[in-house]
Amino acid sequence: MIKKTLAVSLLTGAMALAGQAQAANTMVYCSEGSPEGFNAALTTSGTTMDASSRQIYNRLSQFKIGTTEVVPGLAESWDVSADGTEYTFHLRKGVDFHTTKYFTPGRQFTADDVLFTFDRQRDEKHPYHDVNGGTYEYFDGMDMGSLIKDIVKIDDYTVKFILNRPEAPFIANLAMDFASILSAEYADQLATSGKQTEMNWKPVGTGPFAFVQYKKDALIRYKAHDSYWGGRQDIDNLVFAITPDASVRYQKVKAGECHLMAYPNPADLGMMAKDSSINLMKREGLNVGYLGYNTVKPPFDNPKVRKALNMAINKDAIIDAVFNGVAQVAKNPLPPTIWSYNDKVVDDSYNPEMAKKMLMDAGVTSLKTNVWAMPVQRPYNPNARRMAELIQADWKKVGVDAEIVTYEWGEYLKRSKAGEHDSVLLGWTGDNGDPDNFLRVLLGCQAANGGANRANWCNKEFDDLLNKALATSDQAERTKLYEQAQLVFKREAPWATIAHSLVFKPVRKEVSGFKIDPLGGHYFEGVTLK
């Protein structure tokens, strides 16, 4: 009897709690993992950026949420010198930093905070440079160290960035997460008490939400920043419930334990679409999945061979089998959502007969080669092994015998960087919505032979167009140059462009105002709960 009563009471308690409604003003987001800290400058991980820069911090310029349009952030406006090497930022006045359990700001945001943020990353002698590891992968990766000659404080609300060369995407670069503005006053306070490392774990920013608590692998708690310069948020509390398994995240959204989840399983999308409590949002991702040929290895050094192999690949079949039909065939290295996308480019049609003939004409018979398949899942390629198998089967039809090669992720990156592959499956998700972030990073001569240009393709005509585009801030001019560059790319075919995936977000119906970020982030500014 006692046992029965205990069991019933336990079960009743459990039932009551499982059905417990979240307080109306607490937004719960089922995130996919734990952050590596709360300073986006120290990481390349999107999970860390979601947890830090996108909720807690602001940048001088920012992306308008849900777009790649750059709008003023902590800088109200900026002037660019005629030669494109001096950027003067006019800072917003009256911006408060967060007041938390561990820090009470004594002043508002000023130019000193901008200087602290960038000097920490670029000056190796800065007292905070080596704190928390001192690795600034984005700052270094975007070549900001060699680009920025000096940063000068004109007055408390004016800062001038002097560059070594003109760089058209500079304002977009400053909207990226690594450029999130930290509090110099807080840093000083921590330095005085010898607790500098806490800056990464007890963050203070100016953003819409203030940090409250982090429990590793369990949750992150934030509260609305009452005096946020962009207006106090409607939701009082924001919680990231860290839930690594995608199926479990979906169950939590279904049960009402989360309002929104990250990265759904493609296999669950059908069920989500039918679920009356869920609004399955979707949009095109700012990404591209591709097969890069090693263009310095014969016969892949011949554009005709590359073109023929492209024509042998049935991309529609790949979209169906690998992406469950929810992706778009890629014809350009740029996704269609980015400005300067050249829709006039004609894709290589799927034509095995023609491909066979072109290979014969190029003197390539009984080619034995390899296709490298990534061991990890990415939005631009959810199943590289399957994709490689389909390519292998397609190539077989034109007499090309391809072996599928795969390695552990770090090894894969290392060996493909060393150029051991014949062709490699990889992809890219944009960082700042600028075409340069795709074209130069992935296909520029500078990135060949050891950089992110795994095709090792260096074409002078293409590179000159990119360099010209980089030197002008006239967007119409840049658009023309990038459109031409895409034509050169198609003609030379260093890659088989495969797909641009769609991004899905299952959101409970009581949530409104959430926008899917084309750059892959999760922002909760402007989100409300019914």
Place this chain on the structure above:
Amino acid sequence: MFSFLIHRLMILIPTFIGVTLAAFAFIRVIPGDPILVMAGERGITPERHAEMMTAFGFDKPIWEQYFSYIWQLLQGDLGTSIVTKQPVLEEFAALFPATIELSICALIVATVIGIPAGIIAAVKRGSFFDHSLMTLSLTGFSMPIFWWALLLIVFFSGFLGWTPVSGRISVMFYFDSVTGFMLIDSWLSGEEGAFKSALSHLILPSIALGTIPMAVFARQTRSAMLEILNEDFIKTARAKGLSNFRVIVVHAFRNALIPVITVIGLSVGVLLAGAILTETIFSWPGIGKWMVDSIFRRDYPVVQGGLILIAGIVMIINLTVDLCYGLIDPRIRNKR
């Protein structure tokens, strides 16, 4: 008993050295460069790569890295995570209570159900209950944890709505951690409903993790009991007119305990291994998930430190089990 203890402790020293060597070698045997994994598709320049290898000490010869690691260990320093830049021991200490709490609850589920079921099956040998139990335990033993855990979630949380899906407590409760054990902390917090919430969050993960040990305990108890029940002293006890309950529990079960305790001790390793999957599925913030993430990130100090700590704990538990034999059976302790 003291010499027995000393003898057991002496065995631990070479074992521990072996563990440090295995832990150190294990992560390095897996191909993959931690710096490249960190950089991902974006890549890293060779100069920067070399700088970071030097900064983390990965450019030194392996033997030098090993000895400097051992020197660090002897000073009580398990190193610092190359990903989070947090001390390994600090991260372990923050996460370990969650694993312990889950493992204890799973062990309770396994013991409270598995052992009595095994006793009953032995006593009612050949009955319908016995056959059913053996079939069920074989099923429980063979079920992959991740599949079983998802099945539990889909049925009990998704379909019936009886239990929460995952986590340690409802996110609506906010209090500072005192002990790291959610049941205790929630009770100490005094917040209404917090303890119930913590308890309800433990139900499914404990069942998922406890299923395999439960099956093992039931089968082990059954076979140990069957053997004992055929012994002459049991027949004597019955002939003396003792009650069936007394014969089974006091005479038979006590003598069947040694093999049962052995499997309980061994199951601690099984529980810690099973915790890796259970924690991932139930978003349980323990050391299992921490280790898996660290292996994928090639976070050498965390994998090394974590393995050494876990191995150390398993060794201590096995030592305790050995000591328990001595307490239960005087013949064992008097042998030495």
